[in-house]
Amino acid sequence: MFNLQLLAPEIVLSVLALALMAIDLILPTRRSQLPYHLGWISALVALACVVATLATSSQGAGPLWIVDPFSQLFKAMTLLAVIVTFLLCLEYEDLSLSQSGTFAALLLLSAVGLMLLVSATDLLFLFVSLELVAVSSFILAGFERRNRKSNEGAIKYFLFGAFSSAIFVYGLSLYYGAAGTTKLLILSQNGSSLSLWTPVLTGLGRQGPVLLLAMLFLLLGFGFKAAMVPMHFWVPDVYEGAPMPVTTFLSVAPKIAIMGVLLRVFTLLVPASGLGLTGLLALLAILTMTVGNTIAIFQDNVKRLLAYSSIAQAGYILIGIVTANSLGLEGVLLYSAVYIAMNVGAFTVLQAVGKNGSYELSAFDGLSRRSMALALTMAVFLLSLAGIPPLAGFIGKFYLFAAAMEAGRAAASSSSKNIFYALAVVGVINSVISVYYYMKIVYHMFFLPPHERSSAPAIGPYLLAVLAVCLAGVLAFGVWPEPLIAQMRISAVHLP
Amino acid sequence: MNILSLITFLPAAGALVILALPKERERAIQAAALISSGLSLILCGALYVLFNRGTSDMQFVERIPWIPSLGAQYFLGVDGLSVPLVILTALMSFVSLIASLNIKVRIKEYFFWFLILETGMSGVFAALDMVLFYVFWEITLVPMYFLIGIWGGPKKEYAAIKFFLYTLTGSVFMLLGILAVYFNTTPHTFDLLTLLQSHAQWSSRFQILVFIAFYLGFAVKVPAFPFHTWLPLAHVEAPTAVSVVLAAVLLKMGVYGIMRISYGMLPLGFSWFLPILIAIAVINIIYGALCAMAQTDMKKMVAYSSINHMGYCLLGIAGLTATGFAGASFEMINHGIITGALFLLVGVIYDRAHTRDISAFGGLAAKLPVYAGLMSLACFASLGLPGLAGFISEFLCFLGAFARWKVCTAVSVIGILVTAAFFLRMLEKVFLGPFNEKWSALTDLDARELCAIVPLAALTIVLGVYPRPALDLMNTTLVHMAGLFK
Structure with a gap:
């Protein structure tokens, strides 16, 4: 009845994470990279478990969780991000090696949190997972203890995080008050079939306003974690201060997992349209895109620039959540997968270029003359982020904008038609705005001469592997997206 | 494949x-x-x-x-x-x-x-x-x-x-x-x-x-x-x-x-837009030509003349006749060839003199005869001299549009006049008059430049005298297209 075997990947990963923490104590050589290697191998093992459970026969629901193709896809994406992060750590020198075991364990635990998050069907369980992610990421963000910016970022992250957790818990308590349970989904007596716990759909009744308020607070709580505007203020400082691999991790894994949760909660379990929240979600999407893109224009630090860009990217993904049609659902999955490849790629190049400690735009000056291959690779990632065909980012955006247009056509009332069309128009205009600042990096790489004494950035085997995989993904799925889309179609299947 | x-x-x-x-x-x-x-x-x-x-x-x-x-x-x-x-x-x-x-x-x-x-x-x-x-x-x-x-x-x-x-x-x-x-x-x-x-x-x-x-x-x-x-x-x-x-x-x-x-795809939208399109065509023709007239930079002048020529294309389209469409299509080809040649020629002089200022030159015809000849040919073709390719397509555009838009077409003809004026003024200032001794070191076209420009110049003459090879290619399709409009 507990169906605990469904969570095998998470359990395996938790055990390995705890083992890694212990290894830190007994490992004789103080400056070893061994935990990083063990870390990515652990994540790979968990990934294998997830892939093994992709077959529908091994899926179902537990008392607090649900395992379906949808959750498995997000788990796989999270684990990919974790593997990449470990590989990046192997070539990041500012990270103190004396505590590499702790670092690896925290990263894995944070991955466990994210994986549980996308499976959760109970708000309390959701909250615990969210906190597991949050607490580990606070520490990870501040891991460069000698770096003041890292400390500042971690403190800000912690304060904002604590605040958002409080809001989330408040929402949770209101939900309990209105619904009498913390469950979003209930299991029928024999455990074989699932049904939605939908006080919303069965008439708002007396509890209506309270429930609405509850969902609103929950949305705000998620908004902090996913860095939606206007809950995005922690992002640039945290991204700038955190160790580069951690920044890469934070910019993809939690963001995408939260998008998965939002998709599950606000389109499948408690549909936002039933609550009349579509307009608000659309507004959040529009704000997130526009503010992220507009502020990114004025950044001189590439870490901060990409931080704002990642805010804007979350805005595009939100379009798919607002539309809540099948195109939007697939679009969110597709864009998330593509986003991992292009964003990780861009951050990896940044790590390679910024090796001597400078992440300013000027660090990119004349990169094309120092290393043509690296400059072209970065250009591909940036153009993909901007949504220029024939790169994978274009296909993802195409899907999301298509979802908005389809939702607009299918909408019943003219006011909701306008909402969806406005989303599409704002989305495409934002794509144009984003080109300006992505091209700013291209401008520094290709148009400006290199500084004296600056040489080609050194790239080791691990960075090279990450870059090669990301580049291949962005190019291949841009030109031939069918296999990826087919996979997303399969993964868009969800319970109930 | x-x-x-x-x-x-x-x-x-x-x-x-x-x-x-x-x-x-x-x-x-x-x-x-x-x-x-x-x-x-x-x-x-x-x-x-x-x-x-x-x-x-x-x-x-x-x-x-x-x-x-x-x-x-x-x-x-x-x-x-x-x-x-x-x-x-x-x-x-x-x-x-x-x-x-x-x-x-x-x-x-x-x-x-x-x-x-x-x-x-x-x-x-x-x-x-x-x-x-x-x-x-x-x-x-x-x-x-x-x-x-x-x-x-x-x-x-x-x-x-x-x-x-x-x-x-x-x-x-x-x-x-x-x-x-x-x-x-x-x-x-x-x-x-x-x-x-x-x-x-x-x-x-x-x-x-x-x-x-x-x-x-x-x-x-x-x-x-x-x-x-x-x-x-x-x-x-x-x-x-x-x-x-x-x-x-x-x-x-x-x-x-x-x-x-x-x-082709949106006939109702197109017919709604038609009055605006013809206005834009006329503006492109006249405004483009006048802007070109005001330039002292040769390249900028040619650039504005492109705006003017694209106006002819729009005019031909707005005529909604097979003739107008043929004019627009043929104008696209001719403008490509002629303006391509013009830009190449302007590039030649810029490579040598590092300036494109019209008034900086004078009397170059004696010094650079081949260059002057080709440049004159391209300019005459662009301003629509009969016998050269540009004339035929512009004529077809006007002919195709006249039946539907008499006044607008008549006004557009001013564009031709202005085009002739600025091209002739440019030819006069650069190639005629007293030779500016500053440019005595200039050399005529080299092999690479000739290879690029001469084929274009030859095409200009051939299509001007005998345009059928190009027009036959497009005719059937354009007649069919023009028949679609009700």
Whole structure:
């Protein structure tokens, strides 16, 4: 009845994470990279478990969780991000090696949190997972203890995080008050079939306003974690201060997992349209895109620039959540997968270029003359982020904008038609705005001469592997997206 | 593999070869570029011979599923409207590559981007699937950004990003238009040929909205007033060969889009817009010509004359007759050849004198007879002297439009007058009068420049005396198209 075997990947990963923490104590050589290697191998093992459970026969629901193709896809994406992060750590020198075991364990635990998050069907369980992610990421963000910016970022992250957790818990308590349970989904007596716990759909009744308020607070709580505007203020400082691999991790894994949760909660379990929240979600999407893109224009630090860009990217993904049609659902999955490849790629190049400690735009000056291959690779990632065909980012955006247009056509009332069309128009205009600042990096790489004494950035085997995989993904799925889309179609299947 | 795919992707294959070559092997890079583009041009020759002039159907069709989940296909084909443009693209790209042999810095990158650009341009004219069309359309942006931004003039970075953002803004609305027609057609399709027959399903309001979305994309490219402001800047800053393809091919993408998609797919939207279109055509003609008149920079003058000539194309389209369409189509070809030659010639003098100021020269005809002869020929062709190619197409545009728009056509003729005035003034100031001794070291055209310019000049004369080879190619399709309008 507990169906605990469904969570095998998470359990395996938790055990390995705890083992890694212990290894830190007994490992004789103080400056070893061994935990990083063990870390990515652990994540790979968990990934294998997830892939093994992709077959529908091994899926179902537990008392607090649900395992379906949808959750498995997000788990796989999270684990990919974790593997990449470990590989990046192997070539990041500012990270103190004396505590590499702790670092690896925290990263894995944070991955466990994210994986549980996308499976959760109970708000309390959701909250615990969210906190597991949050607490580990606070520490990870501040891991460069000698770096003041890292400390500042971690403190800000912690304060904002604590605040958002409080809001989330408040929402949770209101939900309990209105619904009498913390469950979003209930299991029928024999455990074989699932049904939605939908006080919303069965008439708002007396509890209506309270429930609405509850969902609103929950949305705000998620908004902090996913860095939606206007809950995005922690992002640039945290991204700038955190160790580069951690920044890469934070910019993809939690963001995408939260998008998965939002998709599950606000389109499948408690549909936002039933609550009349579509307009608000659309507004959040529009704000997130526009503010992220507009502020990114004025950044001189590439870490901060990409931080704002990642805010804007979350805005595009939100379009798919607002539309809540099948195109939007697939679009969110597709864009998330593509986003991992292009964003990780861009951050990896940044790590390679910024090796001597400078992440300013000027660090990119004349990169094309120092290393043509690296400059072209970065250009591909940036153009993909901007949504220029024939790169994978274009296909993802195409899907999301298509979802908005389809939702607009299918909408019943003219006011909701306008909402969806406005989303599409704002989305495409934002794509144009984003080109300006992505091209700013291209401008520094290709148009400006290199500084004296600056040489080609050194790239080791691990960075090279990450870059090669990301580049291949962005190019291949841009030109031939069918296999990826087919996979997303399969993964868009969800319970109930 | 089909001939259209080869024409389109041979340059891209050349670009990949260049990417693999070490950047010190400059000769090999140039050879790879010329060979891949040259092969594409030779295949275009075959296309010209094999093309069946008796039908308005799509020919050399290739259809492979590309993204079945979305219904997007890899679907290429040409008819009388697009085949001249595909050939023009290959020809002007090859000529520009010859003219680019004097590029001295970052040769590898230059030819790489140039060949990618050629693939994008050919693809736009050959694509018959809306998604594919959009992909090719956008592919042209990135190489152009680099070509202007790295090898351009003093304000190159600004010109490059302005070009990029301006064009992208237009084309993203086109994307929304594409999505709108997709979702409002049953069954959903991106197939251009099906969409061309689907307008009965769409309400007038829908067609107008979608027309505006597409028009924003096309008008920026044409460029139609008031979206023309990127053009003079991009032209002035771009290196010579890039100006040539920009004027000769990229602008035609906009006119082609209006003829193929706006007119063919959205008849109600088009007829709603017709009065505005004719006004824009007249403004383009007269305003473009007057702006050109005011320039002292030769390149900027030619750039504004492009705006003027694109006005003739729009005028021909607005006439809605087979004659007008033939004028517009033929004007696209002629403008490509003539303005291409003009930009090359302006580039020649700039390479030598490092100035393009009209008043800085004088009496060059005695010193540079060949140059003066070719420049005069190109100018006369551009201002529409009978016997040269430009005259025939402009005449057809006016003839085609006159029946429907008498006053507007009459007013547009002023444009010809002004065009003649500024070209003749330029010829006078540069080539006639007392010789400016400052330029006594100037040399006449060298072999590379002659190779690039003489074929264009020859074509100008041939098509001016005997335009049938070009007109026959497009006639059947255009007559069919004109018959569609009710």
